[in-house]
């Protein structure tokens with residue numbers, strides 16, 4: 001910096017450059033946070049107060065408009081619309097409500113009168129005495145009469161005491177009142193002692209309070225009285241019904257008896273309509289109450305109405321209740337005239353079952369069942385796999401194989417269980433099971449059908465072997481128990497055989513018939529021996545699944561099915577009529593949900609099955625199988641293959657001559673014996689090809705059938721064959737100790753691993769973890 005420049009700087013800003021020692025130092029002030037302001041840009045104008053007022057004045061006319069818009073928006077908001085519609089509804093209903101309230105008041109008085117009469121006449125005790133007399137129970141009658149007498153004595157005694165107290169009080173109060181009155185009349189208050197004057201002042205205050213309160217009381221007491229009477233005479237429906245609008249808006253609220261009665265009143269069932277017209281009130285044997293993820297009520301229907309009639313109008317009932325058909329389950333109760341009604345909370349069934357509780361950890365004791373899905377009540381269902389057989393069916397792609405897989409995965413986690421799987425089609429659904437399976441065949445070729453048929457034959461032989469072993473045990477136990485199953489040397493471990501797409505097997509041209517016969521025998525007799533057959537099919541018709549199979553399996557699971565035939569084929573005859581309908585399950589929408597019978601003590605369950613994914617690169621099955629293998633190793637066991645030893649021992653398949661005879665009757669009323677022989681030979685040349693009339697006669701005699709003469713020729717009558725079949729069935733069911741009772745549905749194991757899920761289980765989509773239930777031996 002030159003001298004001139006420094007001088008310039010000092011002139012312009014004397015503080016910026018100062019002498020410091022011998023050097024000139026430039027002083028810079030403290031640097032503050034700042035912003036460069038370009039004052040060439042237009043700057044905001046500062047408004048004066050006047051300008052502001054003018055501006056407000058200009059906008060003032062718009063304020064009411066804004067306010068109006070604000071109010072309009074609030075008026076149109078959801079809560080306001082709802083509140084308005086409820087208010088309008090209540091206004092419309094006001095006359096009816098007033099009449100109803102008046103009726104409640106009258107009825108309330110009547111009820112009080114009845115109560116008083118019952119109290120005064122000891123009606124309850126008298127009724128007890130009457131009942132006891134009718135029942136011939138002298139002791140109970142005497143007790144009731146004694147009670148009436150002692151109660152009457154006590155009542156009169158209480159009345160006497162109360163009167164006595166009143167008299168004593170009057171005796172004390174009356175002289176005091178007279179004295180006070182006399183003193184007040186004779187003396188001037190000013191001349192009284194102070195304390196007496198104060199007493200009079202207090203009495204005056206009390207008196208004025210009373211005179212002020214009496215008119216108020218004269219108004220309020222009758223009002224309170226009327227309110228109390230209305231309360232006494234109200235309808236016994238729960239909830240503040242008058243607060244809600246029973247229109248569609250309101251349909252997702254709770255379900256109560258009022259709504260159910262209303263919905264039933266609009267079903268168009270003649271006798272029910274008449275009942276309502278005549279002022280009838282439905283009897284709720286179980287009042288509407290929360291039951292899992294829905295509401296349950298049980299109703300005794302009036303004369304002329306059956307539960308089936310209501311079930312037949314399910315969609316109308318669902319619409320009346322503001323629910324989907326799937327969410328509305330009217331079914332037959334213990335009697336035809338009792339309606340069990342379960343209504344799901346709105347939309348709750350749309351949620352899946354959540355993760356399979358055993359997906360990551362846990363072990364299974366097959367005698368306790370396998371977690372299979374969530375019931376409509378939101379509880380985990382431990383499906384039984386011992387002492388039962390399963391038939392799972394439904395339209396394609398609705399979850400049959402997945403359900404079968406879940407059951408078998410559960411079985412795999414019991415280290416004592418032996419598993420066989422046959423898939424009658426090209427499907428890799430069970431491939432990951434391979435290391436855990438003792439037998440596995442998959443495919444469409446004849447060899448798979450042959451292997452499956454052989455497996456059924458082997459299971460029969462195994463069943464017989466087990467029967468013998470059981471008979472040799474001390475105390476001749478009637479069935480395989482956990483204790484016996486754990487004794488490896490006996491070979492009585494659980495043996496589960498799953499056949500997917502089983503209709504392919506039963507319809508196979510070469511092996512179908514044989515397989516069907518074997519399956520029927522196995523289903524009828526295998527349950528006591530720890531042998532379980534799990535069948536899955538797309539097509540549960542009488543042509544694809546033997547009727548005896550559908551009649552005798554104890555657990556049926558129906559995913560979405562097309563019609564009544566398929567429904568009843570899977571769940572048992574009469575189920576559709578009784579309202580137990582998998583036809584209500586919507587294809588694809590309700591994939592994974594099935595209607596099941598026999599898996600719990602309930603008449604039916606609507607099960608959201610657990611899904612263990614094995615598709616599109618997701619594979620949760622393999623890790624479970626790896627765990628199952630580890631469990632076997634930990635238990636020091638090997639994969640059970642005991643039945644393989646019996647394969648060679650399996651004898652030829654028995655022919656059911658009576659069933660064949662029934663088949664060849666082919667719906668004819670009577671068939672000539674000659675034609676019967678020919679038809680039998682055609683159906684099974686191997687067995688009947690060489691039969692003579694004598695052989696046929698012997699066979700008929702064996703089944704108690706006599707060939708009868710008709711128009712000069714010997715004929716077999718279809719009625720006789722049917723009678724013989726019925727006879728045999730009855731014997732199977734009642735006489736034969738090994739037979740599985742048709743329709744005897746499985747029950748939940750006595751000690752299921754945590755039957756009740758924790759609170760978080762109540763909502764769909766949350767699975768309950770399985771527990772290690774038992775150490776393997």
Ligand SMILES: Nc1ncnc2c1ncn2[C@@H]1O[C@H](COP(=O)(O)OP(=O)(O)OP(=O)(O)O)[C@@H](O)[C@H]1O
Pocket residue numbers: 352394395396397398399400401402403538591592593608609610611615
């Ligand atoms: N419980 C479930 N939860 C959710 N999705 C499921 C469930 N069960 C099955 N699914 C879905 O449905 C698809 C079809 O299932 P699955 O193969 O078991 O049907 P299916 O009835 O056996 O069909 P098909 O008769 O054609 O063999 C599965 O790939 C899966 O995506």
